Amino acid sequence: MDFQFTEREENFRQEIREFVKKNLPKDYYGNFLEEEHDDKSWEFAMSIAKKLAEKKWLTIAWPKEYGGMGASHMEQLIFKEEVGYWGIPGTTMGISGTGWVGPSLMIFGTKEQKEKYIPLIAAGDPDGVWCTGYSEPDSGSDLASLQTSAKREGDEYIINGQKVWTSAAHRARWLWLACKTDPTAKKKHHGISLVVVDMKSKGLTVRPLENLVGAHIFNELFFNDVRIPAENLVGVENKGWSQLMQALSFERGGAVTSCGVCKRILDELIIYTKETGLIKKSPIRQKLADIAVDIEAARILAYEADWKISKGMTVIYEPSRDKANCDVLFEKVSRIGTEIIGAYSQIDTLNSNNRWRKLKGMVQSLYFICMGMAIAAGTTDTQRNIVGQFGLHLPKAY
């Protein structure tokens, strides 16, 4: 048993903080999922991504042969936690490439695919920016029912259909797409494949969607006879479902970043309530303590999951457990945060750079983003289904 980080790991944490001090303005905090919204934020995020890539921090646990740092999962965990605490932008480059496209390609990709795509991701290059096409208008939680088709014709696949809620599609160079390659398959989970689509392809239309606060994060994609080379198939044709589950488990490994975000908000709230004198009030103290307990509880679980991965153990339900747990944590921290800053929490999140804004706008930003987080990568309830089925071996409910 050992609950401390090694000296090397602690030194790495310090190195990240030095990077923050050097590269991010003092009052900066990159709010979750906002960097895709406007060109200026995106440019800044990509400039930081480039610097992070030079240090190989976008790809800490990746093997060196893929342009990674070849470090342990624990170092990656430390980085992710610091990313949340400091609001370091550019770490996900449109949220797909470093998170799951790269790691999935390492497992399922051909030699050519690995050589073509992975170095661009690792380099923090604009051509290494990916988006992911899973959800469709009629396929959300029941993802396996997806209908977008890829029909093989000679050396090509011809894609038709529609995707929705595609985050960062307006920033991405490539699309990681789940599609139906065998419409006759008896079971819906069969007949699904993963393919790579060039976002510059003819017949592919990106239509922006605004979320409820007006931020442009996700999009609709329309495919009208989009042709891609057959070599863009990832892994085995019609066996894409299990690859997709693997990719999703990578996507759900963000709990420790969420804990970093919440810890920062707690720290900011402590200072805010001290400065305003609110901290003397007993109900405020209880609220602060409540979230302090919840953050520690979520954090220790996230650590446990990453520790298991670092030891080569298979994690089956843990990422889903932690994703669901952090969904709940986000809601609570942002709700309590808004209760504490009071009426100031109604400042428009997109026009918050003004004198009325409190805590760098991070509380109201999280308040409006937390439900998006609770939906992305599978809703909270979808995660609970996974934990029930694979963690507790409960009989399937549906």
Place this chain on the structure above:
Amino acid sequence: MDFSFAQDQELIRKSAKEFFEKECPKDKVRELKEEPKGYDPNMWKKMAKLEFMGLVIPEEYGGTEGEFVDLMIFMEEIGRNIVPCPYFSTVVCCAMPVLEFGTDKQKKEILPKIAQKGEIWTLALTEESVSYEPEDIKLKADLDKDAYLLTGTKLFVSYANVAKKMLVVARTSENGNASDGITVFIVDAKTKGISIEVIPTTARDMRCEVKFDNVSISKENILGEAGKGWEVIDYLIQHASVLKAAEMSGGAQAVFELTTKYTKERIQFDKPIASFQAIQFRLVELLTEVESLKYLVHKAAWNINVGTSNRILNSIAKAKANSVYHRACYQGIVMHGAVGWTEEMDIGLYHLRTKSLEFDAGEADFHKEKIVCDLEQKEPLFLSLYK
């Protein structure tokens, strides 16, 4: 980082688990509810023989000189199996502070009797206010030549009815801060002027009212320094909150496991009720709570073990334990349906202990206040970086 236990720690868990499964099945727990002593002296003797009492007591005082984590593991197993016995009051509340604050003479005299013979001890701390705040220590101890005269009443003292000795926390001075002027006395339970009455409680863990009427205690029988007794109690609260949380974590794990098992077996609408999402989501939320409590306790205990006791973490562990244990029992019983609300099912035995566990070593609000106090004194990271 390593969440796993060493082999010898796993052995302690295994031997405790096997011992309690054999010696203290749930029928025995039910029988002991009617036993006026509140514990089984034979089982207690066996526990001493197996050296469970001396887990953290050094060899020179008759123990096996184990580590704090060993004791944490043992408390988890006590909680998992519900073992009605004065282990917490004797070992955690008395032997540990004696080991930390006792003179060599006191340690030599007291600890071997606990470690080897299982002499029963208890802590008389809380009073009418039932709080753990220093200002609520009102029991008076006035110096009269070479002895103090103790007068006042302690409440919810566990197993005082069978204890040979007790640590009594008294106010020896009204001057200064509330935490000044408190003294801890080592008192023979049979001393003249002490009267003990068992309070009927749901856990039947022999909570007593202990009245002191001019009880004369010699100056030699002070633990630690006169007037500085709150140091002893603070030390105790730090350690006891983690160990009580461990006991609750073990209990919550057991409640979760037996509830999950039951929902897989119980058929309604021609299906196991575990196949309904309403049940599944409750179980998953409970699993998350129970697992987070487990690891919070492990981490807090490990920190104490390596000498980096973390006050915030100790309080977080107990605050979390208080909410998780209650929630596990309440949700577990509701998922069982009406049968869960009967004496027949084991889950009720756990729930009868909720309030006893919750108010030992500090209730949730007490610990939450400590957490905020600590947080507000520290400079947050984001402020210190750019200096």
